[in-house]
Amino acid sequence: MARSPASRTPAALPYGTQVEIFSRFREANPSPVTELEYVNAFTLLVAVAMSAQSTDVGVNKATKDLFRRVTTPRQMLDLGLEALTDEIKTIGLFRQKAKNVIALSQRLVDEFGGEVPQSRAALMSLPGVGRKTANVVLNSTFNFPAQAVDTHIFRVGNRTRIAPGRDVDAVERAIEDNVPAMFQQNCHHWLILHGRYVCQARRPRCKICPIEDLCPFEEKTE
Structure with missing residues (x-):
């Protein structure tokens, strides 16, 4: 009708x-x-994935020290779930977000050679990454409109x-x-x-x- x-x-x-x-x-x-602070495509991907139901200011505070030490998927895996969870415990839904970040880091290492893909479909195949997150990464790091x-x-x-x-x-x-x-x-x-x-x-x-x-x-x- x-x-x-x-x-x-x-x-x-x-x-x-x-x-x-x-x-x-x-x-x-x-x-x-973007007002999210990041070092490269991977850290932006992580920051945006963490920003759901959280403010950019809150995410920046949680990742300030983290992104000084961790800038690649392999480094994130070496950090591990427990340590990452402790690093981001000030933001909302931090336990699930930590699990997603570890899982997407593993996927990036296993399937994409440790690099962030420049495809929306590939980005959205990662754990915890929806269309909005994929679009932020494509726009801010790969200059896709x-x-x-x-x-x-x-x-x-x-x-x-x-x-x-x-x-x-x-x-x-x-x-x-x-x-x-x-x-x-x-x-x-x-x-x-x-x-x-x-x-x-x-x-x-x-x-x-x-x-x-x-x-x-x-x-x-x-």
């Missing part, structure tokens, strides 16, 4: 408006990067109509379909940072928003 008009996802903002929005984001922050949609991007995409969608997969497709190609590489970084510091969930900071005049969000704050 067809959905009623009221239930349909609204159209994305037109191309010209998208260009203006992302031009402003780029002017304010020409080279955005992948869109890692988290709660911030989902909220901003729908509020602003930059990339509206009913779920994270739909928002990811909407970004790919509607954000101009010249901005695709850095798009998800800009949107995450905008959602984290400006377009916040409970009380968006519309007064300081650089795209307030272009945003159709009706419940704007004074």
Whole structure:
């Protein structure tokens, strides 16, 4: 049965408006990067896998000393599950995350020569690695214009109509379909940072928003 008009996802903002929005984001922050701290593709993979239901600040604190000593899958296996669990015990779900990191490290050694693969499918075959984690790694270490949609991007995409969608997969497709190609590489970084510091969930900071005049969000704050 067809959905009623009221239930349909609204159209994305037109191309010209998208260009203006992302031009402003780029002017304010020409080279955005993830706030997770890492050394290489492997440590980023581990950090992102640990970030579920945890803050980037919390993950950075937990991995600061770890990543000084452990930068490869083999070194992680040599560290072992017990020691890793103790290293990251300050973050949520640390026991399961430690098990996943040891398991993915073993898989990387056994099947990928100790290297992080540059394929989304291969990354998602690793224990504890979902599409969002794979996309972060592809974007931040391999310069692939992948869109890692988290709660911030989902909220901003729908509020602003930059990339509206009913779920994270739909928002990811909407970004790919509607954000101009010249901005695709850095798009998800800009949107995450905008959602984290400006377009916040409970009380968006519309007064300081650089795209307030272009945003159709009706419940704007004074």
